[in-house]
Amino acid sequence: MSGLMKVSSNPHIRAAITTNKIMLSVIIALLPTTIFGVVNFGTNALILVLATVASAVLAEWCFCKICKKKSTIGDLSAVVTGLLLALNLPPSAPWWIAVIGGVFAIVVVKMLFGGLGQNFMNPALGARCFLLISFTSIMTNFDCDAYTGATPLAVLKEGGAVNVYDMVIGKTAGTIGETSMVAIVLGACFLIILGVIDLRIPGTYIVSFVIFLVLFSGKGLDFHYISANLAGGGLMLGAFFMATDYVTRPITKKGQYVFGILLGVLTGIFRVFGASAEGVSYAIIIGNLLVPLIEKITYPKAFGRGGEKS
């Protein structure tokens, strides 16, 4: 041994978990949904997935280059954003929609606000809403080779009948990744087992949404209606993969419960009273915007000041 040793502040050991590993596990968890979407909807879905992921990653790389910053694409968060955006696109959308969306999500929603960890809104959802407003007809056209006609929720809203079994499996019209409840829950279980996400937000979201439906939909305890509402639209994808986005959800435990309830109520309002059959994206975005407020009122009490039991 020679010379002086390295010193640093405690602790001198670190856990093995890294940001990169977390992102990778989210990507893996999204694979069942992605594969199901591609198999269900065909080649164009695959093109859209590749286009959003590639454009998102490339946009982040270019942005870092232009700003003369070290590239951050290695953390894989751009891949997650791209993938989530693709899962929120209609399967028949043209490729350039995917590219515009990917670039918007990364550059406008994420990088301009300071990059990973600084964005106040889920980038994929921000981009989806941007596309929905800018290209409404494309974004709401769910006709494709496999299915024609409206999404089950739209049918339901018009008073039509839907097959809940098909909805749970995912054999219905909809965006690439929102249709299969089975595939989404499978991926979510993987993340829950790994401890990457927990049930606090998805659980309170779903439960409060169901309670809202029972109270305000005018249909009461209609099992068929409730299960169709749970399986349909982006609720499952939103609850497990987008509402749980670390950056844009409250960091405090209590805040996460409040956030989940808020999302459930907002989604209920949009779906029951709104003009559109959907409402998950907007509910989560509004929820994202309220996070600073939620955190302010739910800042935890410290140990020895009443917080020891939490």
Next chain:
Amino acid sequence: MAGKLTFSGGIHPYDGKDISKDKPIKDVLPKGDLVYPLSQHIGAPATPIVKKGDRVLVGQKIAEAGGFVSAPIYATVSGTVKAIEPRRVVVGDNVNSIIVENDGQYEEVDFGPCKPLEQHTKEEIIKKIQEAGVVGMGGAGFPTHVKLSPKEPDKIDYVIVNCAECEPYLTSDYRRMIEEPERVIGGLKCSLALFDNAKGILAVEDNKPDCIAKFKELLKDEDRIMVKALKTKYPQGAERQLIYASTGRAINSDMLPSDAGCVVNNVDTVCAIYGAVLENRPLMYRIVTVTGDAIADPRNFRVRIGTNYHELIEEAGGFKQEPAKIVSGGPMMGFGIFDLDVPTTKTASALLCLTKDDVSACEPSACINCGMCVEVCPGRVVPSRLGKVAERGDKEAFVAMNGMECCECGCCSFICPAKRPLTQQIKSMRKMVLEDRRKKK
């Protein structure tokens, strides 16, 4: 009111105790000079009462306590005082120290006649502990006689021995409990003699079932002392968490354990109390675990205070691999040291030599708000937010966000997937705030 045997938050790091836990405590005889820093405790530095050229004996007082919150220092070898000059200590500062040249004779002073505990008055017990220079040997170094003299001794309900040893790699307390459980219990009885209404608690983590069994057997006819098997989790041995887990009482950073009717002492400290009260022997030794994957033969040593760290490494067979980092203490709360040429002090529990330096291997990246630091924080604060406030140097916001409630246990930095130095940021901020508060007084 019973504790839940655990607390919320905490982590389960690799514990590394297997490499040294079965190695019996071995005595180490110092070869080189012994260095006694005059500040080995919290409070005023001790004042030297010897001068250069004086001959000293084992157990001879060489420095007097510098006040009530202070502790005297004793020679641990016989020999000649070589110098009184600043020497480097573990934390990197130069501290005024007495240097004694060891003559290898180990000639002891006469410690006087011993008497059983029952024949001591309370004042005598405290006086003996104070005179013996006993301080908190878990790491803080707070003078023990001060801890044992709360304002209202009748309101103390529990005297707790911190047998958790929750820091990874450390096995010195474990060896003590296995080899000398009678001394641990004896030392606790000495402290219990001071508090008429108190019960004794031996708080042991449940990863040491052999210690728990041994204590229970020795205490089967004793109704004033109970053994609590706490859940194994870091930082179970942090004072506030330990009190909560064993009694259900919670204190914050503005309170002392005595505010919750508790007194907490570490295993080694309790053994030192035993020596002070029942054997009239001052604090001269401590148990040090020399361990880590860079050490050839990891061991537990009974070390004379003042012994150079180099000698401990040699005793443990030297390095089998080049160490990347050397820590005095455990990996979670110990001090990284840049030079081994420092003395063993009253508060040194371990010398940990790691071949891999996790800290320099990890590059901090952006906080992704994952909340893992919040999940593991035993102080129930929000470390990531405190880190951000600390970056801005905003002391007011730091205090408003409960920053002062941090116990610097290191869980947040450990768990952070973005490898952010949260503990460091919060620690420096706390230091600055405490500094301001001192100035205002």
